[in-house]
Amino acid sequence: MTALVSTAPVTTALITADALAAELAGGARLVVLDVQYNLRGPAGRGLFEQAHVPGAHFIDLDTELAGPVAADGRGGRHPLPRPDVLEAALRRAGVDDASRIVTYDQGTSLSAARAWWVLRWAGLQDVRVLDGGLAAWTRAGHTAPTEPTPETAGTVTLRPHALPVLDADGIAHRPATAVLIDGRAPERFRGETEPIDRVAGHIPGAVNVPMDTLLRPDGRMRPPAALRAVFEAAGVVPGESRIVATSCGSGVTAAHTALALHEIGVAAHVYVGSWSDWISDPTRPMATGS
Structure with missing residues (x-):
């Protein structure tokens, strides 16, 4: 990494x-x-x-x-x-x-x-x-039709792996200076409840930045200054040379966290498997609480 x-x-x-x-x-x-x-x-x-x-x-x-x-x-x-x-x-x-x-x-x-x-x-x-x-x-007053859009033949050729991807080993062996952000709701992060995965808790050392803290009440992303304040409180300071990784339950919210970080100039590694992958091996350490 x-x-x-x-x-x-x-x-x-x-x-x-x-x-x-x-x-x-x-x-x-x-x-x-x-x-x-x-x-x-x-x-x-x-x-x-x-x-x-x-x-x-x-x-x-x-x-x-x-x-x-x-x-x-x-x-x-x-x-x-x-x-x-x-x-x-x-x-x-x-x-x-x-x-x-x-x-x-x-x-x-x-x-x-x-x-x-x-x-x-x-x-x-x-x-x-x-x-x-x-x-x-x-x-904003724009129309939203219901009729299907006709398919259009595209010619794209994908070139996978253009972005770095983290797996469980990368998370387990991350440097001590790395910041791992977990974007799930606080009660799931703390292990008080788990409505989806079979085990509750979080990866040891992770910092909780719930997705809701990144959004305005209407669902739009908060402005960069507000995002910067949220992430700095979690230990992420734009311009510092430290690794930033994102996680969640299954790699969806982790991508949203990565988008918010992008808006303040931080390119984050996404742990695609996230908590649902981490707990697939019962020998991995797990934490609860804040």
Whole structure:
């Protein structure tokens, strides 16, 4: 593992609803990907069929932005996708090698951030996230049709592993100066409750930065100054040469944390398997409490 704290000027990965609408109205060649998702609610495609950004193509988090779950749990609940499956999904959406892409979800950018991170891991460079998602889009007065978007034949060729990925060994042997951020809710981090995984708690040494602390009440990302204050309290200072890693339950919220860190100029390693992978080996140490 090498230090990945950036000192370069920050280029935002976020786009506002009005800016996206202006680009689409101006004929910009964009591919808009709908990544609406509910862990335990209506299927994402059903949400897409109820309303979506005009011209958007649906991509499924469970089956296209993640791979099959191993029987023993190794790799976690949302392991990296098979490149051929992801490539086929993106080609159906009309993605080419040089495509400019915008991803969005219902409103918090949780699953949209997973898409943002996975697509960049797969070698695509110009990927942005609609800040506030479909909720921000409709709140700004833009239309959200229900009719399906015709498939468009794309020619993208993915180049996986363009971003560093952490596994359990990398987490276990991280340097003492590294910061590991866990983005789950505080009660899950402390091990007081665990509604999804079979074991409650967190990776020893992790610092809890719940996703809610990164968002405004309407689901948009907090401004950089506020994000910087949150992360500095967790031990992350932009410009310092120390490793920053992100984790959660299954690697989705970890990508959202990485997006927030990107907004303050910090390039984080994502532990894709996260807690659901960590606990697949009962010999690994586990912690509870704050």
